[in-house]
Structures are given as C-alpha cells and as structure tokens.
Amino acid sequence: MRRSLQIVLAAIALSIVLPLFMSLYMLRLLILTYMFVILAISWNVIGGYAKYLSLGQTVFLGITAYTSTMLFVYLGITPWLGMFVGILMSVAIAAVIGFLTFKLRDAFFALTSIAIIQVFRLLALYFKSYTGGARGIILQPRNDPINFMFLDILPYYYISLGFLVFSILLAYFLDKGKLGYYLKAIGDDELACEAIGINTLKYKIYAFMLSALIAAPVGTLYAQYIMYVTPDGVFSFPHSIKVAVMAIIGGSGTLLGPIIGASILIPLEQILTVYFSGVYGLNLVIYGVLLILVMRVIPGGIIEPLENFVKGMIKNMDAGVRETSGESLKEEKEVGG
Amino acid sequence: MVDVNLAQAIVNGLMLGGIYMALAVGLNVIFGVVKIVNFAQGEFLMLSMYSVYWLYALIYLDPILSIVLNIPISIFVGWVTFKYLVKDVVEKGDYVHIALTLGVSFMFIGLAQIFWKPIYRGIPTEYATWAISLGGVNIGVTQLLILLYGLFSAIILSIFFRWTDTGRAMRAVSQDVMASMLMGVNITKMYTLAWIIGILVTSLAGNFLATFYYIHPNVGQDIFLYAWFVVVFGGLGSHIGAVIGSIILGIVQSVATMYISADLSLVIVFLVFILLLLFRPEGLLGREVRK
Amino acid sequence: MMTDILNVRGITKRFGGLVALNKVTMDVHEGEILGLMGPNGSGKTTLVNVISGIYKADSGQVIYMGRDVTNLPPHKRVELGIARTFQTPRPFNSLTVLENVMMPILHFGHEPDVRGTAYKLLEFVGLEKYAESPIGKLNLAMRKKLDLARALGTKPKILMIDEIAAGLSEGEVNDMANLLMSIRDSGVTLLVIEHVIFFLRKLCDRVVVLDEGVKIAEGDVEEVIRMQEVISAYIGEVIE
Numbered sequence: 002m003r004r005s006l007q008i009v010l011a012a013i014a015l016s017i018v019l020p021l022f023m024s025l026y027m028l029r030l031l032i033l034t035y036m037f038v039i040l041a042i043s044w045n046v047i048g049g050y051a052k053y054l055s056l057g058q059t060v061f062l063g064i065t066a067y068t069s070t071m072l073f074v075y076l077g078i079t080p081w082l083g084m085f086v087g088i089l090m091s092v093a094i095a096a097v098i099g100f101l102t103f104k105l106r107d108a109f110f111a112l113t114s115i116a117i118i119q120v121f122r123l124l125a126l127y128f129k130s131y132t133g134g135a136r137g138i139i140l141q142p143r144n145d146p147i148n149f150m151f152l153d154i155l156p157y158y159y160i161s162l163g164f165l166v167f168s169i170l171l172a173y174f175l176d177k178g179k180l181g182y183y184l185k186a187i188g189d190d191e192l193a194c195e196a197i198g199i200n201t202l203k204y205k206i207y208a209f210m211l212s213a214l215i216a217a218p219v220g221t222l223y224a225q226y227i228m229y230v231t232p233d234g235v236f237s238f239p240h241s242i243k244v245a246v247m248a249i250i251g252g253s254g255t256l257l258g259p260i261i262g263a264s265i266l267i268p269l270e271q272i273l274t275v276y277f278s279g280v281y282g283l284n285l286v287i288y289g290v291l292l293i294l295v296m297r298v299i300p301g302g303i304i305e306p307l308e309n310f311v312k313g314m315i316k317n318m319d320a321g322v323r324e325t326s327g328e329s330l331k332e333e334k335e336v337g338g
Numbered sequence: 339m340v341d342v343n344l345a346q347a348i349v350n351g352l353m354l355g356g357i358y359m360a361l362a363v364g365l366n367v368i369f370g371v372v373k374i375v376n377f378a379q380g381e382f383l384m385l386s387m388y389s390v391y392w393l394y395a396l397i398y399l400d401p402i403l404s405i406v407l408n409i410p411i412s413i414f415v416g417w418v419t420f421k422y423l424v425k426d427v428v429e430k431g432d433y434v435h436i437a438l439t440l441g442v443s444f445m446f447i448g449l450a451q452i453f454w455k456p457i458y459r460g461i462p463t464e465y466a467t468w469a470i471s472l473g474g475v476n477i478g479v480t481q482l483l484i485l486l487y488g489l490f491s492a493i494i495l496s497i498f499f500r501w502t503d504t505g506r507a508m509r510a511v512s513q514d515v516m517a518s519m520l521m522g523v524n525i526t527k528m529y530t531l532a533w534i535i536g537i538l539v540t541s542l543a544g545n546f547l548a549t550f551y552y553i554h555p556n557v558g559q560d561i562f563l564y565a566w567f568v569v570v571f572g573g574l575g576s577h578i579g580a581v582i583g584s585i586i587l588g589i590v591q592s593v594a595t596m597y598i599s600a601d602l603s604l605v606i607v608f609l610v611f612i613l614l615l616l617f618r619p620e621g622l623l624g625r626e627v628r629k
Numbered sequence: 630m631m632t633d634i635l636n637v638r639g640i641t642k643r644f645g646g647l648v649a650l651n652k653v654t655m656d657v658h659e660g661e662i663l664g665l666m667g668p669n670g671s672g673k674t675t676l677v678n679v680i681s682g683i684y685k686a687d688s689g690q691v692i693y694m695g696r697d698v699t700n701l702p703p704h705k706r707v708e709l710g711i712a713r714t715f716q717t718p719r720p721f722n723s724l725t726v727l728e729n730v731m732m733p734i735l736h737f738g739h740e741p742d743v744r745g746t747a748y749k750l751l752e753f754v755g756l757e758k759y760a761e762s763p764i765g766k767l768n769l770a771m772r773k774k775l776d777l778a779r780a781l782g783t784k785p786k787i788l789m790i791d792e793i794a795a796g797l798s799e800g801e802v803n804d805m806a807n808l809l810m811s812i813r814d815s816g817v818t819l820l821v822i823e824h825v826i827f828f829l830r831k832l833c834d835r836v837v838v839l840d841e842g843v844k845i846a847e848g849d850v851e852e853v854i855r856m857q858e859v860i861s862a863y864i865g866e867v868i869e
C-alpha cells in the first residue's frame with residue numbers, strides 16, 4: 002500500500018515536471034492520451050463494472066462541448082462556467098437515459114446506446130442555425146485564460162492532467178467503495194442483486210451519472226483545445242467504440258485496466274500513423290486483433306498478466322530488501338460503509 | 339390521385355428496404371440459432387462486395403454472374419471465421435460476443451482500408467441505369483433485384499426452418515439447447531451451419547448491392563445498424579418480421595427524407611427504434627430470465 | 630389463532646400457452662416450516678419467483694403480513710423480509726465467498742461490523758474455511774450453502790429455500806435439516822421446496838403439493854404422501 006502511494010506520488014511529480022522539457026508533439030500526444038484515459042475510465046464505470054456495454058459514451062463529451070461552446074459564442078459566458086452547466090446537463094441526461102434504457106440488457110442496451118448517440122449527432126446536424134451544422138462552431142484562437150483559451154499548449158496540458166487526476170480519484174473511490182461492490186455484483190448477476198434487496202436500477206443510474214460526470218469535462222477541454230466543435234467530432238460513434246475497446250483491452254471492471262489500455266493504445270496509434278502515414282487502417286487492424294486476442298485468451302484484459310508480473314517483481318524486490326512486513330503484497334480489500 | 343413524388347418515394351423506400359432485408363435475414367439466422375449478436379455482419383457484406391468488385395475488375399466477371407463463385411467463397415469465409423474465431427466463445431454471453439465481433443469488424447475494416455484504400459468504388463454495369471416506368475414512377479432494375487433477393491432468401495429460409503429436418507433441428511437448438519442435445523442433435527454442427535447460412539445470405543446480397551451501390555470499407559457499418567433496427571422491429575428470429583420491418587423502415591426513411599429532411603428522418607428512425615425496445619422489450623427480446 | 634406471515638391468493642402464471650401456476654392459494658403460518666413438493670415442472674420454482682417478485686403473476690395476489698405486495702419490485706420485498714435462495718445458486722463470481730455474504734449486510738447497514746457478521750454467517754453454514762476463496766473453489770453443495778448464508782444476510786422474516794438438499798449425501802442432508810431448524814428457531818419462517826421426502830418428513834410442520842401448477846394437497850407430511858392424488862401425480866417418479 003505504501004509502495005503504491007509512493008509510485009503514484011512519483012508519477013504525479015513526473016507528469017508535472019517533465020512536460021516543461023517536452024516537445025510540442027509529445028505534449029499533444031500526452032493531452033490526447035489523457036483525454037482518452039478519462040473517457041475509458043468513464044466507460045469502465047458502466048461498461049466494465051456493471052457490464053452494460055455502452056457504445057455511445059462520447060455523447061456526454063458532446064453535450065458538454067456544445068453547451069459550453071454555444072454559451073460562450075452566443076451569450077459570452079466563459080467556458081469555465083459553461084463547463085459546469087454542460088456537466089450538469091450531461092449528468093441529468095445520463096439519469097434520464099439510464100432510467101429509460103437500463104431495463105434493456107446486453108446487446109439491446111449496446112444497440113440503444115448507439116442509436117442515442119446517433120440521435121444527438123443528427124440533431125446537431127439538423128439545427129444548423131445554432132450548431133453550424135456539419136461544419137460546426139469554430140473558435141478564434143487567442144490568449145484569454147478567463148475564457149479558457151491559451152496560445153501556449155502547457156496550460157492545456159496541466160488542465161487535462163488535472164481532469165485526469167480528478168477522474169482517477171473518482172475511479173479509485175468507486176473501486177474501493179460501496180457503489181463499486183454493487184456494480185460488480187450487478188455485472189455478475191442482476192437477479193441475485195435484487196434477491197438480496199439491492200435496487201439495481203437505482204445503482205445503475207448512479208453509475209451512469211458518475212460515468213457522465215467523469216466524461217463531461219473533457220467536452221469543454223476538447224472544444225477549447227482544438228477550437229472547434231462538430232457533430233462528427235464529438236458525437237462520434239467510432240470514438241465511442243474505441244473508448245470501450247481500449248478499456249476492454251486494458252481490463253474492464255478494474256481500476257487500472259482502462260488507464261493502461263488507453264495509455265498503450267493511443268500512443269501506439271499515433272506512432273503508427275507517423276511511421277506508416279499513408280497506410281490507413283493499420284490502427285483498426287491492431288485494435289481488432291488485440292480485441293480478438295483479449296476476448297479469446299485473457300478476457301480480463303492485459304492488466305491480468307501485467308498485474309501478476311508486477312506482483313512477482315515486487316515480491317522479488319521485497320525479498321531482496323528483506324522487508325519484515327508482508328503487508329505491501331496484500332491488496333487492501335476494505336469496504337467503505 | 340396519388341402524388342407521383344410520393345409514389346416514387348415509396349418505391350425508393352421499398353428498394354431501400356430490400357438492402358436492409360438481405361442483411362437482416364442473415365443477422366436473424368445467426369442471432370436466432372447461435373444467439374450471437376454479430377457486430378461484424380456488415381463487414382461480411384463489405385468483404386463480399388470487394389470480392390465481387392475484384393472479380394469484375396480482374397476477370398471482368400459480371401457482378402450477378404459472380405454469385406456462382408461467391409457462394410463457395412462465402413461458405414469458406416463463414417466456415418473459417420466460425421471455426422477459428424467464434425466457436426470457442428459461443429457459450430460466453432453477449433458481452434464477449436459483442437466485443438469479439440467488434441474486434442472482427444475492426445480487423446476487416448482495417449484490412450480493407452490497408453489493401454484497397456478508403457476510396458469509393460463502383461461497378462459500372464450496363465443495366466445499372468435500366469428502369470421500369472410505371473405511370474411516372476421509376477423502378478430501378480438493380481434495386482428491384484435486391485428486393486427480390488431479400489424476399490427470396492426470407493422465403494427460402496422460412497421453408498428451410500419449417501420443412502427440412504436440419505432446419506427443424508436448428509429451430510429446436512434455438513429454443514432449448516439442453517433438450518436438443520439430449521435428443522441427440524449435434525449442437526456444434528448446427529451452430530456452424532447457422533453461422534455459415536447467415537454469412538452466406540448476407541454476402542450474396544453483396545452481389546446485388548454492388549451493381550448500383552458504392553463499395554467502400556465502411557459500407558457495412560453504414561447499413562449494419564439499420565439492419566438491426568429491422569431485426570428488432572420485426573421480432574427476433576422472425577423472417578417474415580424482418581421482411582415487414584425492412585419495408586417499413588425503408589419507406590419511412592425515404593418518405594421522411596423527401597418531406598422533412600434526411601437528418602431528421604434518421605432521428606425519427608432511431609427514436610422509433612429506441613421506443614420500440616423500451617416499450618415492447620419482452621416481446622421483442624423473446625427471452626425471459628429463467629430461474 | 631395462528632397468524633399468517635404470507636397469503637398466496639389465486640396466483641396464475643402463464644408462459645405462452647403453458648399454465649405454470651393455476652389459481653394457487655396457500656397460507657404460510659408465522660414460525661412454521663412449510664414444505665412445498667411436487668414433481669418436476671409442477672411450478673414450485675415459479676411460485677417462489679412470483680412470491681419474491683421476479684415474475685409478475687398474471688392474476689392473483691401475494692399478501693405479506695397483511696399487506697398486498699403483489700406489485701412491489703423484488704428488492705422492496707426483500708427489504709420487508711421476504712428472502713429466497715435459488716435452485717441453481719447464483720453467486721457473484723467476481724467477489725470472494727466472504728464478500729458475497731457481505732453484500733446484503735453492507736446494503737442494509739444494520740450491522741456495524743460487516744465483515745464479522747458475514748464471517749459468522751459463513752461459520753453458521755460451515756463455509757468459513759473458504760471465506761477468502763473465489764467462487765470457483767466451491768462445489769454445488771457449497772454454493773447452495775453460500776446462497777443460504779447470503780439470503781440470511783438480509784435478515785429475513787420468511788425465507789424460501791429452493792432444493793437445497795438435492796445432491797447432498799444422507800449425512801449432509803441431516804446436517805442441513807438441523808441447520809434449517811435452527812434458522813427457524815431463531816424466528817424465521819421457512820418455505821422449503823424439496824423432493825427428498827425424508828428431509829421433508831424430518832423438517833416440515835406441513836406440506837403443500839403442486840402438480841402441473843395446481844395445488845392438489847395440503848396438510849401433514851405423512852397424510853399427504855399417502856393421498857391418492859399425490860401418489861398418482863408422482864407416477865413415474867420415486868417418491869421415497
């Protein structure tokens with residue numbers, strides 16, 4: 002436990018200091034990776050723990066992106082504030098969608114989640130006079146921190162780092178807390194949950210709201226970072242699938258799985274596009290093959306072998322240092338009340 | 339007097355329905371028997387369209403005539419994918435099924451993009467422009483063909499499931515695996531067969547579709563969701579339902595596009611889909627929780 | 630006057646054309662052990678599913694402690710004190726054995742020491758050795774006991790137990806009967822579904838017999854198994 006705390010603190014320190022010395026390209030890559038890690042974490046709450054395969058997860062990103070951007074463009078409200086309005090809307094919409102769709106299971110929930118994100122995308126396309134239709138809303142770059150706009154990239158980096166830490170904290174408390182247990186139990190057997198008195202619908206809705214809360218801030222960050230919002234960019238079915246796939250490959254229903262999945266796959270994808278520019282589709286093949294392999298060989302995701310490996314290493318290290326307490330190996334399984 | 343434009347929109351919708359029908363019938367067989375939600379179904383259509391395309395581009399084989407070659411190719415593709423990708427996970431539940439078939443779908447789309455580039459291709463056939471004119475309403479011959487193919491495959495499969503021993507055994511498997519196992523039905527064989535039939539029906543639609551539709555790595559994805567709509571709408575496992583569902587979806591889409599807007603017509607389609615799932619789930623899901 | 634904890638009033642449940650329960654009426658007295666028997670497919674599990682709210686009956690009512698609970702969702706009924714086990718146990722596979730039993734205790738929050746209470750329940754059913762094990766380590770009989778411990782964790786007033794003795798050896802059946810009797814002695818009313826007659830004989834104050842969804846007999850175990858209707862319902866099956 003103490004060792005993991007040390008590791009976490011070291012990681013945070015590094016991610017604060019290192020970027021000062023990084024190239025623009027590296028920073029862009031990190032920001033992109035952080036955003037996808039956050040989305041994968043958000044997906045994991047509902048898709049990993051509760052096993053409701055949401056394939057429209059970026060809908061919350063889109064709602065917040067459009068909300069804060071439109072509030073800014075039409076009413077001059079700073080995106081910092083607009084972001085909170087967007088988050089509130091996302092969470093509220095998650096509650097409504099959840100209430101309506103959580104009686105569907107498995108494939109039907111998955112299909113419905115696709116249909117829902119399509120509805121949002123098409124509505125954003127249709128109401129051209131407000132949303133700019135397919136071309137979207139474009140922001141003019143300027144240095145204006147009050148309005149969430151920077152010419153330098155570092156502020157964006159630190160903001161995304163902040164959001165990342167926030168989402169990991171939420172995920173941590175979820176994993177260790179009561180809701181996490183409920184969701185795992187729901188993922189295992191919903192009927193058995195009802196049979197011991199758990200109101201499954203209620204906790205699924207909570208989970209979806211939490212999931213929206215985690216994903217939503219990325220919407221404003223994304224809009225302010227790339228300076229435009231389009232229906233295809235934010236209400237994106239391909240991105241939504243990708244988010245789910247990264248979490249599953251990393252290890253769904255675990256704290257670290259989605260983080261690992263996204264932090265391996267996004268950089269890998271970016272590196273491939275650099276080295277094999279012109280070869281379209283290579284990233285899809287890699288996603289596809291990894292997904293097939295994971296489902297067939299290690300359904301727990303790559304976190305499974307990785308965890309064993311790391312545990313083995315720590316064991317060896319501890320044996321070397323001859324630490325007296327065996328505590329560091331024991332996963333703390335305390336259930337919060 | 340019926341408005342000619344409206345009549346034309348309805349006819350176009352009917353033809354559009356033919357495309358959905360062909361895909362939905364295949365989905366239905368696989369979902370009905372193997373109980374797999376195949377997210378890669380559209381990609382089998384896409385692959386088939388490419389094989390039709392290359393048979394045309396390389397040896398100048400007419401897309402409709404190439405059915406003769408496409409039958410063994412599709413059977414082979416179905417057999418290989420079942421044996422090496424799907425077979426071991428049949429028992430594993432929707433979650434694994436969806437993730438695995440999503441993986442297959444990604445892989446196929448990616449491969450198609452690598453080998454054939456994400457560019458729109460088409461096969462310029464002579465008969466692509468042929469049309470039958472009925473009182474000012476034009477019916478494209480190629481579109482008519484795919485509609486007929488959809489109807490034909492639905493009818494053939496209904497007959498197969500009702501009147502042949504294999505078909506009946508398959509239906510038994512779809513209703514109660516344990517019971518059919520005890521009756522001595524070879525479950526794995528039935529699954530393999532159903533999977534191959536599902537892939538074959540969808541793939542051959544590619545022959546007809548390629549005569550007038552664009553060929554692109556994403557073509558399957560674009561149609562897939564609508565095919566699911568049809569399957570859910572028509573009632574899972576019901577071929578007649580799939581036929582009716584396809585026609586309704588096609589017509590609604592086409593008429594709404596004409597009178598409202600293309601985007602909004604799709605919104606309507608998706609909303610109907612969601613509402614349908616929400617308010618008739620038992621009837622449409624067709625499987626209640628046991629014990 | 631005996632008070633009833635549960636009244637089942639004219640429950641009918643259909644699956645398509647099949648009538649799984651046909652106007653079943655029965656009362657469960659507070660503090661008794663009531664046996665529910667009947668050949669395979671006679672509707673016993675379906676009745677438990679209707680009482681626990683997992684299935685909605687097509688007609689009829691379920692009255693619990695004088696209150697109509699027919700339209701309550703399952704989890705609400707558990708809150709009121711109606712618990713059940715499953716014929717095929719349904720453990721939470723991603724949790725350990727102990728965590729499985731902790732779930733209801735955690736949920737109801739009436740015990741400060743969640744872990745300790747769960748452990749005591751595991752001791753009670755004899756699974757304490759497996760507390761930290763994954764579910765995969767348990768055989769069928771153990772899973773049934775886990776199901777029982779988990780149901781007890783909801784602090785039920787009436788507990789419905791669906792075929793817990795099936796597959797146990799004779800000695801184990803005896804132990805199980807003693808276990809159930811001590812549950813009853815702690816104030817829980819039991820509705821016990823079982824095929825094993827000597828188990829019912831040892832355990833039950835009364836039995837109700839279902840056949841093809843119809844209640845065909847009710848009363849003392851010894852009397853009931855000698856009734857002509859019951860014997861002919863069981864034709865083709867071994868009654869003892």
Ligand SMILES: Nc1ncnc2c1ncn2[C@@H]1O[C@H](COP(=O)(O)OP(=O)(O)OP(=O)(O)O)[C@@H](O)[C@H]1O
Nearest residue numbers: 626627628644649668669670671672673674675676
């Ligand atoms: N979910 C369901 N869908 C369709 N039919 C069902 C369902 N559940 C039960 N049945 C049918 O209802 C009838 C009663 O089943 P039930 O499981 O209640 O019997 P049982 O008395 O518990 O039998 P057993 O002793 O084998 O457990 C059977 O014919 C069964 O096939």
Ligand SMILES: [Mg+2]
Nearest residue numbers: 673674675716
């Ligand atoms: Mg039963």
